[in-house]
Amino acid sequence: MGTTVLNERVSVLGKFEAGKLLPVLLRWRGRRYWVQKLNLHHERAEGGDRLHFYSVTTDAGECVLRYSRNDFSWTLEEVGFSG
Amino acid sequence: MKVLHLDMDSFFATVEQQARPSLRGRPVGIAPVDSPGGTIVAASIEAKRYGVKTGTKVAEARHRIPEIIILPPTPEKYRVVHRRFRKIMSDYRGELKPRSVDEIALWMEPGGSEPAESARAREIGAEIKRRIRDEVGEWLSSSVGIGPNWLLAKTASNFRKPDGLFEIDRGNVREVLAEISLTDLCGIAERMAARMQLVGIGSPLDLYDLPPWELKRRLGIVGYYWHLRLHGYAIDREDWGTKSLGHSSVLPRPTADPRRLKPLLHKLCHRVARRLRREGWQAGALTISGTVVSGPAREWGQWGATARLAPTDRHHDIFGQAWQLLLREPPAGPLRKIAVKTYALRPADHEQPSLFDLDRRRGALSTGVDRANDRWGEFTVIPAGMLGSENLAGDAIAFGQDLKLQRETAAD
Numbered sequence: 001m002g003t004t005v006l007n008e009r010v011s012v013l014g015k016f017e018a019g020k021l022l023p024v025l026l027r028w029r030g031r032r033y034w035v036q037k038l039n040l041h042h043e044r045a046e047g048g049d050r051l052h053f054y055s056v057t058t059d060a061g062e063c064v065l066r067y068s069r070n071d072f073s074w075t076l077e078e079v080g081f082s083g
Numbered sequence: 084m085k086v087l088h089l090d091m092d093s094f095f096a097t098v099e100q101q102a103r104p105s106l107r108g109r110p111v112g113i114a115p116v117d118s119p120g121g122t123i124v125a126a127s128i129e130a131k132r133y134g135v136k137t138g139t140k141v142a143e144a145r146h147r148i149p150e151i152i153i154l155p156p157t158p159e160k161y162r163v164v165h166r167r168f169r170k171i172m173s174d175y176r177g178e179l180k181p182r183s184v185d186e187i188a189l190w191m192e193p194g195g196s197e198p199a200e201s202a203r204a205r206e207i208g209a210e211i212k213r214r215i216r217d218e219v220g221e222w223l224s225s226s227v228g229i230g231p232n233w234l235l236a237k238t239a240s241n242f243r244k245p246d247g248l249f250e251i252d253r254g255n256v257r258e259v260l261a262e263i264s265l266t267d268l269c270g271i272a273e274r275m276a277a278r279m280q281l282v283g284i285g286s287p288l289d290l291y292d293l294p295p296w297e298l299k300r301r302l303g304i305v306g307y308y309w310h311l312r313l314h315g316y317a318i319d320r321e322d323w324g325t326k327s328l329g330h331s332s333v334l335p336r337p338t339a340d341p342r343r344l345k346p347l348l349h350k351l352c353h354r355v356a357r358r359l360r361r362e363g364w365q366a367g368a369l370t371i372s373g374t375v376v377s378g379p380a381r382e383w384g385q386w387g388a389t390a391r392l393a394p395t396d397r398h399h400d401i402f403g404q405a406w407q408l409l410l411r412e413p414p415a416g417p418l419r420k421i422a423v424k425t426y427a428l429r430p431a432d433h434e435q436p437s438l439f440d441l442d443r444r445r446g447a448l449s450t451g452v453d454r455a456n457d458r459w460g461e462f463t464v465i466p467a468g469m470l471g472s473e474n475l476a477g478d479a480i481a482f483g484q485d486l487k488l489q490r491e492t493a494a495d
Contacts, residue, residue, distance in 0.1 A: 003103075040102040040220060042163040047460030053159075055102035062103055080105055 003080045012065065012074040023054050023065050028076055033058040053077070084193040084317070085204040088228045088236035089172065089211060091164075092245035094185035096127035098160050101220035110135065110151045112144050116333050117153045119145075120419070124156060128224075128245050161185075167219040168211075175207055186240075188233055201250060204229045208248050231315035237269050253315070260287040260313065278302075287313065328364065329424030330354045337376045337417035341409055344421065348409065349469040351423040352402035359396040359425065360453060367394050367427030371405050377416035386414040396431055397449050398466060 013025040023035050037057040044051050049070040056063060062080035067073070091097065095113040100106045110130035112123040119142035126135045126144075130151055135144045144151050165184050173179055177191040191204060208227035215223050228240030229250035239251040242259060251259050265276040268287055282301040284290055290298065290306075291313045298306030311318050330351045338344060348371075359366060372387035388408040392400060405423055455464045462469075 039104060040098070040160060040163075042157075042160045044159045045460075047463065048458055049460075057104060062105055064102075080103055 003078050005078055006076050008076050010065070010074050010076045012067075014067075021052070021067065023056060023067075023074070026058070026063075026065065026074070026076065033060050033063075084231065085191045085200050086230055086233050086236040086317075087177075087189045087191060087204055087208055087211075088182075088230070088233065088240045089168070089187050089189070089208075090226050090228070090237075090240040090244075091168070091185040092224045092226055093125060093128050093131065094164075095125035095156055095161055096130070097223055098164050098220075099154055099157070100127060101164075101222040102160060104222075106152060107222055110148045112139075112141070112151050112153050113156050114141050114153050115156060116335070117141060117155070118335075121153075121333070123153075164219060164223065168215050168223075168225070171211060171214050171218060175211070182237075186237075188236065190233075197252075201229070201252065205248065205250060212246075212248065232312060232317040234269060234312045235315060238263070238267070241267065256313070256315075257288065257291065260291050263287055265290075326428070327424055327426035328355060328358055328362070328366070328428065329370075329422055330358075331420060331422030333420045334418060337419045339414055339417045341413070344409065344418065345406070346469055346471040347421060348405055348423070349398075349402055349466055351421070352405055353398050353466060353469060355423055355425055356396055356398040356401050356449070357453065357456070359428075360431070360449060363431045364428040365394040365396045365431045366392055366401070366425030367429065368392055368425065369401060369404050369408075370422075370424045370426070371408050372422050372424070373414060373418040374420040375414045375416045376419050383419070384415070386418070388412040391427075392425075394429060397445055399445055401425065402466070402468070 008028070011027040012023045014021050014023050016022075020041075022038060025035065026033050035056045035058055038054060039057060039062075040055040042053050044053070049068055052067040052069070054065040054067070056065060063076060064078040066075040066077045068075070096111045099111060099113065100109075106127075108129060109127070110133065111127040112130055112135060113125040114121045114123050116122075119140065121141040123130075123135060123139045123141065123144055124137060126137065126139070130144070130148060133147045135147055135151065139147075141153060144153070161184055165181070169179070169181060169187055172187050172189055175189060175191070177189045179187060179189050181187045191200070191207070194200065195203070208229060212225050212227060215225055224246040226240045226244045226247040227249075228236045228238065228242065228247075230236035230239050231252070235251045235256070238259065239249045240247065242251075242263070243249040265271050265279060265285075265287060266273060271279070279285075279290070279302065284293070284298075284301065290309050293301075293310070295307050295310040298310050300306075302309070308318060332347055332351060334344075334347070355366075368389065368391050370387055370389045372385065375384045375386045377384060388411070390404050390408055392404055395401065401423070452464045456462065
């Protein structure tokens with residue numbers, strides 16, 4: 001079992017629910033992955049930016065998505081492989 | 084009156100397992116440095132079954148459990164989870180007091196008979212545990228202790244871990260105290276236990292059974308206080324005050340060379356000074372200390388030096404004194420860990436205006452640096468001497484009282 005650090009920009013479809021932004025679907029390297037479960041969400045200030053980290057389970061495994069409130073960008077930080 | 088003490092089980096490790104389901108059910112250790120000499124600061128419930136616990140060296144943990152997963156701590160996650168379970172607990176009437184990042188006590192509002200208070204506390208305890216799983220994370224287990232005072236509530240929370248809900252009351256207190264050792268009581272460390280044993284007190288039950296006058300004769304006023312605590316009297320509702328403020332860091336490679344220690348010392352002093360200003364304190368004294376590695380067996384020893392300071396919250400003053408101490412009273416061997424701690428804290432608004440223009444200019448410089456770092460991120464503007472310390476002394480979360488969380492609680 002391990003994780004791979006990627007830090008790759010990705011397209012994410014999100015939804016606002018109860019005042020919170022939640023990722024629903026991500027597109028990475030031409031494939032689509034549905035977010036099945038949000039395991040933990042935390043935030044961190046980085047200078048003037050506020051970074052949101054979503055630890056999620058998709059239909060292909062676990063990953064961490066980062067959202068920057070400064071430039072509205074999504075980054076796939078980490079992909080985990082179970083087994 | 085009942086006190087309800089909530090203690091999150093194997094907190095840091097469980098939060099990591101919450102974030103990454105593939106870690107669940109596996110032994111996990113949290114260690115700031117993943118090297119054989121690194122120390123586990125938190126172990127998962129699975130790792131604890133094999134004897135890995137807080138303080139175990141990474142090498143020993145790997146020896147006991149070859150497949151253990153070692154992860155670095157991520158303080159932001161722990162603070163987020165703390166805020167969420169604190170919010171849940173704030174829904175219940177009473178006085179809330181976080182005791183650390185993973186522990187919160189609730190002094191419940193008195194009302195009704197003792198059995199009714201007891202039943203209500205158990206009901207609320209079970210509800211809080213369930214809500215943490217439902218609203219924060221399904222993997223987050225906690226143990227709740229209930230007692231007539233904080234000490235007994237805390238003892239109860241440790242008595243049936245993990246996922247416990249236990250009350251200590253008049254009916255079972257002797258039974259519980261018979262099963263634990265002196266050091267299981269919060270506030271009794273090895274030295275105090277040894278002192279108690281010297282005067283014939285070998286167990287918590289001895290402390291409970293001896294009459295107060297006899298305890299006072301053997302241990303002084305401390306003995307009397309222990310009698311009161313174990314008999315359910317509330318004598319520990321102390322304020323949650325800041326007494327000292329410091330930072331420490333483990334060195335990737337032990338060294339005694341002051342030139343190599345200098346950037347890290349700068350960084351620790353910079354962080355301490357910034358926190359002093361943020362919290363509104365000035366420090367009147369300073370200690371630098373560390374763990375020294377020496378001898379062919381690489382034994383560990385302690386080193387430390389102390390000096391007074393003219394009350395200050397500035398990096399220039401704190402580093403200047405720390406650097407002088409390091410040169411004047413150097414450690415006997417290579418340092419593996421170094422810490423800077425300030426104490427004798429007093430509110431900064433008592434500052435006596437300086438007659439010297441240089442002091443005012445340094446004060447303005449600190450304010451300017453703080454504003455730039457608030458706006459653009461920590462360590463955007465740093466003292467030149469700190470260059471080279473980029474990968475050392477990152478964000479860390481205190482086991483005891485995390486100041487970020489302490490500020491938030493005060494503002495609630």
